[in-house]
Amino acid sequence: MASLPPLPSVPPSAPVPRLPHVLALADDLSGAAETACALGGPVRLSLTAADVAESPATHDLVVDLDTRNLPTAEAACAVRTALRAAQAGPPRLLYKKVDSQLRGHLAAEAAAYAEGAEAVVVAPALPAAGRTVTGGVVHVNGVPLHRTDGWRAERAAAPRSLPEALSGLPVRAVPLDVVRSEPAALEAEFRRIAASGAHPVPDAETDADLAAVAAAALRLGSGFRLLGSGGLALALGRAMARPAAPPPPAPARDRTPLLFVVGTAEPAAVAQIAHLTALGAHHVPLDPADLAAGTITLPRTPVVPALTVLSIDGSAGLRPGAGRALSAALAALTAAYPGRPDLVLTGGETARTTLDALDIRELEPLGEIHHGAVHSRTPDGRRVVTRPGSYGDEDSLLRIAAALRPHLAAVPAAT
Numbered sequence: 001m002a003s004l005p006p007l008p009s010v011p012p013s014a015p016v017p018r019l020p021h022v023l024a025l026a027d028d029l030s031g032a033a034e035t036a037c038a039l040g041g042p043v044r045l046s047l048t049a050a051d052v053a054e055s056p057a058t059h060d061l062v063v064d065l066d067t068r069n070l071p072t073a074e075a076a077c078a079v080r081t082a083l084r085a086a087q088a089g090p091p092r093l094l095y096k097k098v099d100s101q102l103r104g105h106l107a108a109e110a111a112a113y114a115e116g117a118e119a120v121v122v123a124p125a126l127p128a129a130g131r132t133v134t135g136g137v138v139h140v141n142g143v144p145l146h147r148t149d150g151w152r153a154e155r156a157a158a159p160r161s162l163p164e165a166l167s168g169l170p171v172r173a174v175p176l177d178v179v180r181s182e183p184a185a186l187e188a189e190f191r192r193i194a195a196s197g198a199h200p201v202p203d204a205e206t207d208a209d210l211a212a213v214a215a216a217a218l219r220l221g222s223g224f225r226l227l228g229s230g231g232l233a234l235a236l237g238r239a240m241a242r243p244a245a246p247p248p249p250a251p252a253r254d255r256t257p258l259l260f261v262v263g264t265a266e267p268a269a270v271a272q273i274a275h276l277t278a279l280g281a282h283h284v285p286l287d288p289a290d291l292a293a294g295t296i297t298l299p300r301t302p303v304v305p306a307l308t309v310l311s312i313d314g315s316a317g318l319r320p321g322a323g324r325a326l327s328a329a330l331a332a333l334t335a336a337y338p339g340r341p342d343l344v345l346t347g348g349e350t351a352r353t354t355l356d357a358l359d360i361r362e363l364e365p366l367g368e369i370h371h372g373a374v375h376s377r378t379p380d381g382r383r384v385v386t387r388p389g390s391y392g393d394e395d396s397l398l399r400i401a402a403a404l405r406p407h408l409a410a411v412p413a414a415t
Contacts, residue, residue, distance in 0.1 A: 024060070030348035037374050049081065128371045261350055263345070280306075346392075
């Protein structure tokens with residue numbers, strides 16, 4: 001594969017140079033939206049892979065390749081195709097967004113992304129969500145990933161370490177003391193690992209650690225590519241000093257319905273929904289078997305409720321591998337919902353299938369309501385909030401409702 005247009009390379013420990021705009025490739029929509037906000041400046045979020053070559057370099061560009069549920073070979077091919085398209089487009093700094101819990105086709109996509117690079121710096125830590133990397137092992141709130149239930153909806157077991165998750169791609173861990181050492185020492189370690197034919201995997205427990213990683217990679221030039229979660233994207237945006245994005249518009253005060261589509265299998269979703277029903281939201285739990293069979297229709301009502309929640313009833317347990325079919329069925333119900341509601345979509349797969357069903361091909365990120373809950377606007381003015389399924393405290397959905405409809409959230413539910 002031909003190399004991408006060169007970016008500036010500077011001596012070790014020199015200030016980070018002013019660089020072109022960023023091209024970020026994500027494997028799902030909620031992660032793409034999180035990355036778009038993390039970069040911190042004017043950004044376009046596209047659901048169309050062809051935009052990699054066609055979009056002008058007047059802003060950062062984040063593209064959802066929607067590879068999370070593709071077959072492994074197709075996911076890797078999508079990354080390679082995007083990188084080839086990037087060669088035909090304007091020069092941009094490359095970033096690969098991956099899941100902080102290592103879900104998806106991490107090894108295959110990382111290998112494709114590494115082609116033509118001097119090295120890929122792999123840093124999936126996300127301190128804001130309690131996800132850290134120590135000794136090459138991802139931890140969730142201090143517990144090794146493979147000992148948590150973060151992969152309960154997956155067909156496979158969680159990897160025990162990043163080298164295992166990146167099987168087939170040679171990697172070398174960079175201990176925390178090196179990450180926190182002098183910048184020249186960290187850069188030298190990255191260079192040493194790259195010279196050995198491997199890729200550095202630095203430990204990181206804090207945003208400051210990720211800032212050091214991003215700055216070191218930028219100083220080493222375009223041969224070193226970045227791959228990580230929203231935490232590393234945030235460090236990248238800060239290091240590049242992106243121009244500030246315009247403030248989001250005031251919350252809507254019209255009578256547009258607000259529809260929450262909760263496609264996540266996370267147990268925390270039950271408590272999050274309870275806060276909305278306490279506010280007076282109309283909750284419609286959907287049986288997964290009936291949903292997959294396409295036998296569910298939403299009842300017609302004379303007046304569309306101001307707040308409605310559609311969720312998948314998980315009381316009978318999860319069915320690993322059924323997520324895509326359930327998301328597609330949930331998206332079809334959402335697309336048929338009356339009143340052209342504003343949308344809150346939890347789970348990247350749910351968000352993508354819903355926007356596909358509505359033929360929405362791009363979003364303008366406006367800001368975060370809380371970490372990972374990204375408020376965007378569609379080209380025709382509809383408001384959309386996307387949020388990874390595993391994010392958010394118990395009051396997450398309530399906070400989103402209050403941000404979008406403060407006049408409703410301030411009114412106690414009728415008794």
